[in-house]
Amino acid sequence: MKARDPKPAAAIVDKIEDVETLVKAKDLKSVDQAALKKAGEELAVLLQSAAPKLKLKKPAVGE
Amino acid sequence: MLTLGLGAAQAVPITTREGVLPPGTELNEDLLDQPTELFASELAGGKRSYLLNLGDLLFSSPAIVGGAARQAGISCETCHQQGHNNPKLFIPGLSSRPGTFDVSGPLFNPKADNGVLDAVTPPSLRGAKYLAPYAHDGRFASLRDFIRNAIVNEFAGAEPSAQVVDALEAYVKEISFLPNPKLAAGGRLAPQASDAAHRGEVLFNKPFRHDAAMSCASCHQPTGVFVDHRVHDVGTGGWFKTPTLVNANFNAPYFHDGRLDSYGQVVGYFDRHFDLGLSDGERADLVAYLDAVGDAKEPTTRNTVQAELDEIAAFVSVLDTAIPARNGEVIALTVDAVGSELREFGENFPPHSDTSVRGGLAERLRARGAVRGLVLTLRQVAMAAAGGDFDGAAQAFPDYRQQVAQAAPHLKLAERWSLFDPDIREAHFAALRQLAELAR
Numbered sequence: 001m002k003a004r005d006p007k008p009a010a011a012i013v014d015k016i017e018d019v020e021t022l023v024k025a026k027d028l029k030s031v032d033q034a035a036l037k038k039a040g041e042e043l044a045v046l047l048q049s050a051a052p053k054l055k056l057k058k059p060a061v062g063e
Numbered sequence: 064m065l066t067l068g069l070g071a072a073q074a075v076p077i078t079t080r081e082g083v084l085p086p087g088t089e090l091n092e093d094l095l096d097q098p099t100e101l102f103a104s105e106l107a108g109g110k111r112s113y114l115l116n117l118g119d120l121l122f123s124s125p126a127i128v129g130g131a132a133r134q135a136g137i138s139c140e141t142c143h144q145q146g147h148n149n150p151k152l153f154i155p156g157l158s159s160r161p162g163t164f165d166v167s168g169p170l171f172n173p174k175a176d177n178g179v180l181d182a183v184t185p186p187s188l189r190g191a192k193y194l195a196p197y198a199h200d201g202r203f204a205s206l207r208d209f210i211r212n213a214i215v216n217e218f219a220g221a222e223p224s225a226q227v228v229d230a231l232e233a234y235v236k237e238i239s240f241l242p243n244p245k246l247a248a249g250g251r252l253a254p255q256a257s258d259a260a261h262r263g264e265v266l267f268n269k270p271f272r273h274d275a276a277m278s279c280a281s282c283h284q285p286t287g288v289f290v291d292h293r294v295h296d297v298g299t300g301g302w303f304k305t306p307t308l309v310n311a312n313f314n315a316p317y318f319h320d321g322r323l324d325s326y327g328q329v330v331g332y333f334d335r336h337f338d339l340g341l342s343d344g345e346r347a348d349l350v351a352y353l354d355a356v357g358d359a360k361e362p363t364t365r366n367t368v369q370a371e372l373d374e375i376a377a378f379v380s381v382l383d384t385a386i387p388a389r390n391g392e393v394i395a396l397t398v399d400a401v402g403s404e405l406r407e408f409g410e411n412f413p414p415h416s417d418t419s420v421r422g423g424l425a426e427r428l429r430a431r432g433a434v435r436g437l438v439l440t441l442r443q444v445a446m447a448a449a450g451g452d453f454d455g456a457a458q459a460f461p462d463y464r465q466q467v468a469q470a471a472p473h474l475k476l477a478e479r480w481s482l483f484d485p486d487i488r489e490a491h492f493a494a495l496r497q498l499a500e501l502a503r
Binding site: 029032033034037038041042044045048049060061 | 402432435436443
């Protein structure tokens with residue numbers, strides 16, 4: 001992805017780091033659930049957008 | 064009873080059918096028949112405004128509160144379901160009994176903690192625009208001040224913007240009383256009310272035997288909404304405003320602290336407090352009168368897939384205005400709130416791990432996937448707007464509507480195997496209750 005389009009690749013890396021930071025809370029109760037849901041959704045959107053650039057089918061969400 | 068599990072580890076210490084799980088958990092939504100919510104504009108043949116829709120979605124959004132409340136998924140809707148009350152609300156340490164809640168306790172805003180368990184009933188908001196002043200002790204002259212106080216001081220939220228308060232105020236002021244065929248114009252009983260109710264009406268207006276200047280009607284003025292907009296000390300531990308009697312059959316528990324469960328108890332209390340000397344028959348007639356005044360035609364409405372789709376569509380319609388207006392705050396709030404609504408909606412279609420539900424697995428999974436797809440498409444709109452790309456947000460938004468149109472038939476098809484079906488719902492929650500018992 002970095003080779004094909006560095007900008008969205010960097011956005012994906014940044015978002016993964018955001019998610020990692022959010023889940024590094026001292027315990028489960030301290031996790032900011034709303035922020036984690038939002039960051040998770042944003043990561044999924046970024047990955048969906050990146051798929052066609054790698055000639056992959058846009059992944060569907062489901063079970 | 065139950066414990067309030069904050070954070071992601073929301074445990075399921077369910078012990079009784081009467082109990083209520085922590086906000087945000089599954090059983091908290093245990094209402095297939097929801098309080099009916101009618102809006103004045105729609106009753107008058109009009110439509111829901113942008114402000115009403117925005118206020119309605121904010122009312123259901125934990126994003127406008129702060130601290131522990133936000134983390135627990137609490138919103139205005141938690142205490143005022145469909146703009147009504149929540150007689151099952153019980154938060155250990157903050158509730159003195161079901162249907163009450165201490166808004167000055169230590170959990171949600173330690174700065175407001177007064178060190179006293181003074182739980183009060185979250186009142187129904189039906190007809191709120193006619194019921195000033197606000198709060199049980201009537202300390203807020205305006206609904207606007209009350210809303211701001213609830214967000215900032217009771218639930219530790221950030222100072223709300225003017226457009227947030229405008230919208231919440233517009234929403235609350237639109238919530239109407241429910242039609243009651245037993246009540247005629249001017250607060251008189253209609254002919255179809257019972258004979259006992261009519262006898263009770265006379266007693267209601269009759270001067271007290273020890274104070275001819277007073278009657279029930281002197282505070283609950285039967286001129287429309289049965290209030291006098293004033294506070295009184297009726298021996299319940301302070302000065303509290305006169306509550307409305309309209310649709311009050313559905314407002315139990317009664318009094319500011321919810322100490323009484325029935326009209327019989329309320330009438331008995333006032334009989335003793337004012338030494339009215341009522342006979343058993345007179346008390347029964349007064350109860351019949353209150354029951355007639357407090358009635359409503361259709362107090363509850365069955366929730367369905369279509370009703371959920373309609374509500375979500377109303378919420379999403381806010382973006383029709385917010386995106387062209389480049390209103391980043393409203394776009395973000397809307398996407399967060401609708402995303403949360405959609406996720407809850409999706410949970411009504413149980414996955415394969417829910418062994419209490421049989422049949423329609425493929426349909427249920429397709430429904431869940433469709434809802435998740437909607438969440439992500441809407442998130443794409445918010446991401447574009449957050450990056451200042453409002454044209455990109457405008458381009459992405461029609462995709463959401465197209466996806467809804469495609470998803471709707473699948474969602475309706477899966478309804479018969481979903482928690483919108485009463486039998487499946489009961490089987491699902493019975494299994495959860497059993498699990499909770501095992502976990503004890």
